[in-house]
Amino acid sequence: MPDLGEADPTDVVFVHSARTPRDIVFRPELDFIAATAPNIRVVHVCEEDRPYEPWGGYRDRLTLDMLRQIAPDFLDREVFTCGPAGYMAGVRHMLSDAGFDMDHHHEESFTFEPPTAPADASTAAATGTGHKIEFTRSGHTIECEADTAILAAAARAGLNLPASCAQGMCGTCKTTLLSDSVDMRHDGGIRPREIAQNKILLRCSRPLEDLVIDA
Numbered sequence: 054m055p056d057l058g059e060a061d062p063t064d065v066v067f068v069h070s071a072r073t074p075r076d077i078v079f080r081p082e083l084d085f086i087a088a089t090a091p092n093i094r095v096v097h098v099c100e101e102d103r104p105y106e107p108w109g110g111y112r113d114r115l116t117l118d119m120l121r122q123i124a125p126d127f128l129d130r131e132v133f134t135c136g137p138a139g140y141m142a143g144v145r146h147m148l149s150d151a152g153f154d155m156d157h158h159h160e161e162s163f164t165f166e167p168p169t170a171p172a173d174a175s176t177a178a179a180t181g182t183g184h185k186i187e188f189t190r191s192g193h194t195i196e197c198e199a200d201t202a203i204l205a206a207a208a209r210a211g212l213n214l215p216a217s218c219a220q221g222m223c224g225t226c227k228t229t230l231l232s233d234s235v236d237m238r239h240d241g242g243i244r245p246r247e248i249a250q251n252k253i254l255l256r257c258s259r260p261l262e263d264l265v266i267d268a
């Protein structure tokens with residue numbers, strides 16, 4: 054593989070926020086970049102660690118103090134932010150509060166699918182077309198119609214699950230299916246070996262039966 058650091062002298066600090074270490078998207082690829090590109094520093098920030106993996110890195114949501122430690126010269130840099138709308142708004146406010154010149158701040162936004170089905174979670178149950186979805190981490194159980202993406206049904210039920218794009222290509226909504234099966238039509242946000250490990254993208258998976266999901 055090419056040495057990513059030799060051709061381009063650009064000085065980059067890549068800060069990646071994830072809920073847990075196992076939610077870090079493209080972690081092996083990022084580790085490879087960190088190991089081979091001297092001009093690209095990769096820093097992970099995780100909100101939680103156990104029971105998934107002990108975490109010795111930055112822990113919690115990204116804060117201004119953390120950012121100052123990670124990139125003390127951030128006021129003199131260009132900042133590019135990508136992620137869920139709430140995350141990008143948080144970074145925007147953080148930079149603004151720090152006196153950052155927002156002319157040097159850039160955001161990448163994905164388009165979100167507006168929910169199309171009625172906001173009444175009982176509809177699916179009432180019509181007999183729904184499946185029960187149990188989320189083990191949050192302890193919630195919702196109803197989801199067979200033609201509705203799990204993420205959309207969760208949002209209707211008031212569950213705020215991580216997501217970013219609308220096309221199944223970023224991997225942000227990836228989680229583990231603990232039982233039963235889904236119809237998943239993605240656009241590259243998940244690898245075959247992850248699918249073999251029962252990973253799914255909630256954004257573009259529809260239930261084929263009642264499900265138990267690690268989220």
Ligand code: FES
Nearest residue numbers: 217218221224226
């Ligand atoms: S939100 Fe982009 S693949 Fe799930």
